[in-house]
Amino acid sequence: xxxxxxxxxxxxxxxxRISILNCDYTNSMFDYFLWxxxxxxxxxxxxxxxxxIKDKNEDGRFTVFLNKSAKHLSLHIVPxxxxxxxxxxxxASVRTGGGADGLTFGKxxxxxxxx
Amino acid sequence: DVKVTQSSRYLxxxxxxxxxxxxxxxxxxxxxxxxxxxxxxxxxxxxxSYDVKMKEKGDIPExxxxxxxxxERFSLILESASTNQTSMYLCASSFSRVADTQYFGPGTRxxxx
Numbered sequence: 053x054x055x056x057x058x059x060x061x062x063x064x065x066x067x068x069r070i071s072i073l074n075c076d077y078t079n080s081m082f083d084y085f086l087w088x089x090x091x092x093x094x095x096x097x098x099x100x101x102x103x104x105i106k107d108k109n110e111d112g113r114f115t116v117f118l119n120k121s122a123k124h125l126s127l128h129i130v131p132x133x134x135x136x137x138x139x140x141x142x143x144a145s146v147r148t149g150g151g152a153d154g155l156t157f158g159k160x161x162x163x164x165x166x167x
Numbered sequence: 168d169v170k171v172t173q174s175s176r177y178l179x180x181x182x183x184x185x186x187x188x189x190x191x192x193x194x195x196x197x198x199x200x201x202x203x204x205x206x207x208x209x210x211x212x213x214x215x216s217y218d219v220k221m222k223e224k225g226d227i228p229e230x231x232x233x234x235x236x237x238x239e240r241f242s243l244i245l246e247s248a249s250t251n252q253t254s255m256y257l258c259a260s261s262f263s264r265v266a267d268t269q270y271f272g273p274g275t276r277x278x279x280x
Binding site: 088096097101155158 | 210
């Protein structure tokens with residue numbers, strides 16, 4: 053049973069426009085969410101995170117929004133640049149309670165920025 | 168900057184061989200993780216460790232074992248490699264026992280013939 057879902061395997065956006073990547077989760081115990089970016093033949097790099105006590109976190113061109121009631125989060129990239137073309141993974145964890153069970157990842161969305 | 172290194176970027180092995188994948192982190196992180204990444208399946212957790220000599224099974228531990236003799240080093244072992252273990256293997260580490268931001272190594276692309 054997939055607890056973190058990224059329903060769009062790929063997304064194509066024109067350079068300069070906004071890219072919106074979506075992620076849904078089913079486990080209501082998740083309280084910490086992260087986005088990772090991955091280029092081919094490289095390891096994922098951490099992009100941005102958000103705790104469940106917040107509904108928005110911003111870092112430069114990247115903003116993550118969290119809607120707990122809908123169990124949905126999204127990553128906004130504005131403006132989109134060619135170097136943003138990569139696979140983006142949404143991940144979630146249960147941070148409270150002292151567990152260390154790793155992150156639960158979605159299957160990823162391949163973002164393609166068109167010139 | 169956190170640095171996680173993996174012993175090989177590309178590896179080709181034969182079915183039945185014993186394979187060792189090594190991972191080293193230089194930031195004194197408590198937690199270390201092994202994932203595999205396959206097209207359409209995302210990242211799946213194989214094993215993790217939250218202390219020296221401690222290990223916990225992840226979602227897909229079958230066919231794998233791990234070793235953590237030193238805090239900075241976490242090894243993934245394929246006792247008898249099979250073709251369905253052809254994959255990208257990713258090591259990660261995080262600071263504390265409580266789930267935290269994980270930092271990944273560059274990955275090892277393993278092909279089992």
